[in-house]
Amino acid sequence: MSAPKPISQRAWWLVLPVLVSVAFSAVIPLMTVVNYSVQDILGPSQSVFVGWEWYKEVLRDAELHGALYRQIGFSAAVLAIQVPLGVALGLSMPTQGWRASLVLVLLALPLLIPWNVVGTIWQIFARDDIGLLGYVLTQLGVDYNYAQDPTDAWVTVLIMDVWHWTPLVALLAYAGLQSIAPAYYQAARIDGASRWSIFRHIELPKIRGVLLIAVLLRFMDSFMIYTEPFVLTGGGPGTATTFLSQYLTQKAVGQFDLGPAAAFSLVYFLIILLLCFVLYNFIKDVGTRDAVGDVAGSRA
């Protein structure tokens, strides 16, 4: 990048409002959870310190392991489909005129629907008697019933998530592609570069930053998915679509096991944190040696 930023500890004052607000809305609740996780809560004013007990219980919980594996599989599938598809869409979107605006607005529509409504729409959209998707599939001779078949349910939740969130990746990729200076494309044309090598050596390094945002956002949000499968399948059939958040909520609200639920919450949070950290550092360095120049350089 350009010249190093000046060092100023007074910048802390500018960050202070954010610190205070986030401390209020995140740190205090998180401390409450930590507090619960080491106690056995017997009543509103009765509790016993139990130390690591709940953590041990949570880490040995076979149902939790099941939910964790399902969750990892789901998030991996989400990333494997949505990131390439989103980038392909970003490359395909018109860049100018009314068509660009229209495509942008239409594409973003699924992002604007409240999450429970997303579940409700798909609940009926996928029904084989009165829903468009289920009806068409059944007419085509596909044996499809998301309410009874575990595989169908899992695939339906995945397709729903692709429908719901690929637009976010597409918008980010599109934003990244728009910021590439035309000079790069001209240089590539003079060199007679193929479409693939333009993508590989110019576009991909340039949109690495936005792709990192996209991958992290999609990873964390898919890892925390709750409302949509809850409405669509209720976690079933069986436990086919019971992901971590749903299992956690069942424990905390359904069985009212505050201690174990709090311990589980913290373990859950740490897993996300760890995986985000790994992804962040992995993507941050991927392809850096191919970068033709940095964004700041091209803009100056």
Next chain:
Amino acid sequence: MSQRGGISHDASRYAEISRRVLLGAYLLFTLAPIYWMLHMSLRSNEAITGSFAWVPESVSFANYLTIFTDAAWYSGYLNSLTYVLLNTLLSVSLALPAAYAFSRFSFIGDKHLFFWLLTNRMTPPAVFLLPFFQLYTALGLMDTHLAVALAHLVFNVPLAVWILEGFMSGVPREIDETAYLDGYSFPRFFVRIFLPLIKAGVGVTAFFCFMFSWVELLLARTLTSVDAKPIAATMTRTVSAAGMDWGTLAAAGVLTLVPGAIVIYFVRHYIAKGFALGRV
């Protein structure tokens, strides 16, 4: 030479066609469930559950009329809009100075602080349900718009700082220095010169804050009961003795698209510009 030009011309035509096919197919996929929602919103419940139809047999706006005349429905929209706007305003105004600090200065712990902010977005909302409930009950904020607006700061403030920082880093630092030499104080420089330069970024940030707050249900539902009940929560209670009220539900769903579509229409030119800059 001319032959080679011909080949690349064919290749680019082929690429252009495959792009259009991909985009067209994807837009169909995006619009199909939305079409189905629109389709249901124009039919009666008997027709919806009775038989399959590609297009509505008869168009009726009765479901929409229910929403616009029943206070239980339309107040849900007003409640949601109130806390979403409040949250957007708070998120953006809190994030602006912080993003400026991250984009312009080095200070002790800045990188750690930035990552820590992002970690707050990684906390599953389910984790916060009970603590939030207790905290806001203790403060007497339960069932107010402010409670939801504050709770949604957890995921919106980090995102706002992240996006704004990207836009701000795209503005050359010389502009700040020149303004200070011209005798501008920091607040006056920030409002008069800097904000107009990043207004696209503010627009895009506001859109994302609006969107994430508008679609969130778990926290919003937990922190409200009557006075600030969001539209999405109203929609979860449409089961009556006669079964699901699919028609009204679909009409309400169609209406939830409207505010966001308006917001994105206004920022459509800027949405493309921002993210590409920035840290990470």
